[in-house]
Amino acid sequence: MTPFAADPSAGLAPPVSGARMTGDYLRTMGRAAYLWGWPLVNMHNRLGLMERVPSPGLLGGVIPAGPPGTLGMLHDYIAPDERIVACPNQDVAYGLGILDARRGPTVVQVPDFGGRFWVYQVVDQRTEAFARLGAMYGTEPGCYLLAPAGWDGRTPEGIVEVFRYDTRIAACIPRVFLNDTDEDRAAIQPLVNRIMAYPLDEYTGQPRTTDWSQAPAFPAGNATGGERETQWVDPHTFFDILPAVLDEVPPRPGEEALYGVLRSLVGEAARDPKAAMALRDAAVDADSTLVRELFEFRNIGIPLGHHWSTQRNGAQFGGDYLSRTAMARANIFVNPPRETAYFYQDLDDDGELLTGENGYTLTFAAGALPPVKGFWSVTLYNEHHFFHPNELHRYSLGTKNKGLRNGDDGSLTLYAGARPPAGEENLPNWLPAPTGRFSLYLRAYWPEPAAYDGSWQPPAVRRTTGSH
Numbered sequence: 001m002t003p004f005a006a007d008p009s010a011g012l013a014p015p016v017s018g019a020r021m022t023g024d025y026l027r028t029m030g031r032a033a034y035l036w037g038w039p040l041v042n043m044h045n046r047l048g049l050m051e052r053v054p055s056p057g058l059l060g061g062v063i064p065a066g067p068p069g070t071l072g073m074l075h076d077y078i079a080p081d082e083r084i085v086a087c088p089n090q091d092v093a094y095g096l097g098i099l100d101a102r103r104g105p106t107v108v109q110v111p112d113f114g115g116r117f118w119v120y121q122v123v124d125q126r127t128e129a130f131a132r133l134g135a136m137y138g139t140e141p142g143c144y145l146l147a148p149a150g151w152d153g154r155t156p157e158g159i160v161e162v163f164r165y166d167t168r169i170a171a172c173i174p175r176v177f178l179n180d181t182d183e184d185r186a187a188i189q190p191l192v193n194r195i196m197a198y199p200l201d202e203y204t205g206q207p208r209t210t211d212w213s214q215a216p217a218f219p220a221g222n223a224t225g226g227e228r229e230t231q232w233v234d235p236h237t238f239f240d241i242l243p244a245v246l247d248e249v250p251p252r253p254g255e256e257a258l259y260g261v262l263r264s265l266v267g268e269a270a271r272d273p274k275a276a277m278a279l280r281d282a283a284v285d286a287d288s289t290l291v292r293e294l295f296e297f298r299n300i301g302i303p304l305g306h307h308w309s310t311q312r313n314g315a316q317f318g319g320d321y322l323s324r325t326a327m328a329r330a331n332i333f334v335n336p337p338r339e340t341a342y343f344y345q346d347l348d349d350d351g352e353l354l355t356g357e358n359g360y361t362l363t364f365a366a367g368a369l370p371p372v373k374g375f376w377s378v379t380l381y382n383e384h385h386f387f388h389p390n391e392l393h394r395y396s397l398g399t400k401n402k403g404l405r406n407g408d409d410g411s412l413t414l415y416a417g418a419r420p421p422a423g424e425e426n427l428p429n430w431l432p433a434p435t436g437r438f439s440l441y442l443r444a445y446w447p448e449p450a451a452y453d454g455s456w457q458p459p460a461v462r463r464t465t466g467s468h
Contacts, residue, residue: 014260021268023278030282031290033262034238036321038291039328040245042232043125043169050098053218056196056210059084060220064096069106071097071172071197073212075189077180080387080395086229087331087385089443090395091377093188095120095174097197101148101165107203108133108172111194112141117177117374117445119339121315122146125167125249127328129315129336132163135374136338136446143207145200146172158205168248172197173333177375177445180400189213228384235283239276242266254319291329295385297344297439300326306460307347308442312337312452331385331441341370341451343442349460354440356418356433359464362440366410371456374446375399380416380431381439390432398443403428416440416461 047068053059056066056073063084064072073095078088088094099106108120110133119134131146133139142160149166174195178188193209243266251259269276293299300323301309314334317324327334334342348354362378370376377398382388387395397404397414405428406412415421415430416438431440442458450456 012257012260014257015264017264017267021265021275023274026265026268026275026278027282027285029261029265030239030279031286033242033265033279034235034283034286035290035325036258036262037238037242037245038233038325039127039332040125040249041238041241042328042332043127043171044241044245044248045232046171047098047100047169055216057216057218059218061217063220064094064215065218066097066197068098068100069103069197069199071095071108071174071195072215073174073192073195075192075212076185077178080389080393083226083228083230083386085331085333087379087381087441088387089377089379090387091177091375091398091400091443091445092175093178093192095172095192095195097172099146099165099170099172101150101168101170103199105145105147105151105153105162105200106172106197107159107200108144108146108197109194109207110139110141110144111191111207113176113191116188116191119175119335119445121171121173121175121333121335121339122163123171123173123315123333124165125169125245126317127315127324127332127334128317130163130165130170134339134446143203146170146197147200153200156200156203156205158203166250171333178400179402181402227386229386233287235287236280238283239266239269239279291325294322294326294329296346297330297441298346300330301344304343304454304457306349306458307345307351308458309344310342310452314340314342335445337447337452339446341444341447343444343458345440345442345458345461346437347461348463350463352463354416354433354438354461356435356438359415359417359419359421360461361413361415361464362461363411363413363459365459368456368459369412370442370444370458371448371450372399372444372446373448374444376442376444378414378431379441379443380433381441382434383437383439385439388432388434388438392432394430394432397429397431401428405429421464 053065056070059065062079062082066072074093077090117135122131145159145162147164149164196208269279301311315336377396379396418433418435420430444451
């Protein structure tokens, strides 16, 4: 066969081994590789943390966690000092577990939630959903199996369905709606106590329970400290980890050529210390510019009216690497659109950054609340996308709040600012803010089509005359 008789069915050939790579090429491609691989390396490093957890419990007494193949579960709202995942919500009792395909399948228990909203987010290392477990799917109670794509074992009796993932790492994140009342906190306990995950070899066919209110606490090191989200991706070591990640996450159809380019970069770095340094510098630069910009809500997603933005391919990004990394950087572990519609806001109606030095209103006209079958909420985050501690312990308002005050015309006005609104009757509708920058984040769980097809959009965030 002559050199020109390439087989077109073999796909694109990878870059030629040993070809020279200029410094500009390495810097350009290094930045692109950093954007592409940021969520995958993020997940890789989360596994490393969970490998140090001795049993299901709470990291730092705050974060649900467990060894790979298990999960931990909260029995109440998440605490404001959580730093493992940016943009938590205070509407649900959370769980969190990391899976490792090398350890085999994991059994996940689903109790009978009755009419209560619930969903288990289950995503692979690409942060893409691969299972349907939730109220919106009509999921039956029972035991489900989360299995690596290559597992060829026998599915035991009693397993309702098997969901498969083709990456090394995956995550399972239960969310169970909780009204902000003592009565509902008591009512939810028997349910969350039956939410468990464990390796298949521990499965007996009988559901297990645990008292999550007595979950042990484990030291978290620096994983829950500081003001910002835990730094899951270090640009200085990104290209050291990337070869392992390329092995952990197989290329999807159409990505083979991209993987060839990425492997040529890490191969060049292994051969030439100058190339390794150029790629490291490219990652540091991309982290401080390209990826840092994606943290701000106003820089990502689909623009909507009144400066809101949204996204419509959460957890099903495919080849949309920009959105995948933007969501991972700003608020990783978003649900698919059928499970949740998200709306983000950094700006008031005049296009100015939100700041607690001012007071703001968000008014839903009568009959124009977020259209949902589950629940909705508006959460206020500080500039780091975490809760602002306040005396009211109030971080979001929505369906869970039974004391919200409507206007005489049936409208609902929410207030945001560092100082309370005028009028004691408005205090139940107030979201306390820091004096500096903040963001608003509207969630619509189990949304009606209007919430994700653009026919319903959030109202304007208006600055009130003067400051509260």
